[in-house]
Amino acid sequence: MARPLQHALRISTSSPEQTRTLGRKLAHLLAPGDLVCLRGDLGAGKTTLVQGIAEGLETDQPATSPSFTLLHQHQGRLLLHHLDLYRLGPADLADIGVEDLIGGEGVVVVEWAERLPPALAGDRLDIAIEFDPACDEVRHFHLSGRGARAGLLLDQLREENDAHPGD
Numbered sequence: 001m002a003r004p005l006q007h008a009l010r011i012s013t014s015s016p017e018q019t020r021t022l023g024r025k026l027a028h029l030l031a032p033g034d035l036v037c038l039r040g041d042l043g044a045g046k047t048t049l050v051q052g053i054a055e056g057l058e059t060d061q062p063a064t065s066p067s068f069t070l071l072h073q074h075q076g077r078l079l080l081h082h083l084d085l086y087r088l089g090p091a092d093l094a095d096i097g098v099e100d101l102i103g104g105e106g107v108v109v110v111e112w113a114e115r116l117p118p119a120l121a122g123d124r125l126d127i128a129i130e131f132d133p134a135c136d137e138v139r140h141f142h143l144s145g146r147g148a149r150a151g152l153l154l155d156q157l158r159e160e161n162d163a164h165p166g167d
């Protein structure tokens, strides 16, 4: 298995709108087959980030919290497979055919990605979201990943974020 990338990136936001903006920036860089793994406690901002990704992909429907549905799919510039594994049961992943979605024609974004079996999470962009201990609306996004594709995405996102930090 590839080693974790060294060139990790940290981006902080101070409102839900800024988090959606980060999602839109990421969406513009995504390509078919990309896997984005999100980690972070309840209410950290995973779905908010996915809403921005959906906006950036110009999907037909906005992203929502999947609640009891493990998988939501939205057609945009690319097909977005939005998975929320919070309530994952033993047979669920096989039932929805996750193996075929990952690395397929669309992009796969996973909330509670720590519940994805390691065998399914190969090359990927990892985003861990942390609450700021001092400030309610501040979130810290730690981006890293595995594989050459994640390295490229991180480089492009860093460039984009340096050029347009606030928008």
Ligand SMILES: Nc1ncnc2c1ncn2[C@@H]1O[C@H](COP(=O)(O)OP(=O)(O)OP(=O)(O)O)[C@@H](O)[C@H]1O
Pocket (backbone or CB within 6 Å): 013, 014, 015, 016, 017, 018, 019, 040, 041, 042, 043, 044, 045, 046, 047, 048, 049, 065, 111, 136, 137, 138, 139
């Ligand atoms: N900087 C921020 N970025 C994102 N959300 C923020 C921020 N500041 C405050 N919030 C609020 O935090 C909440 C984040 O909710 P969200 O559903 O995105 O979290 P989640 O990580 O998907 O939670 P869950 O684990 O329940 O799925 C929202 O109510 C949002 O308004």
Ligand SMILES: [Mg+2]
Pocket (backbone or CB within 6 Å): 046, 047, 048, 065, 084, 111
């Ligand atoms: Mg969520």
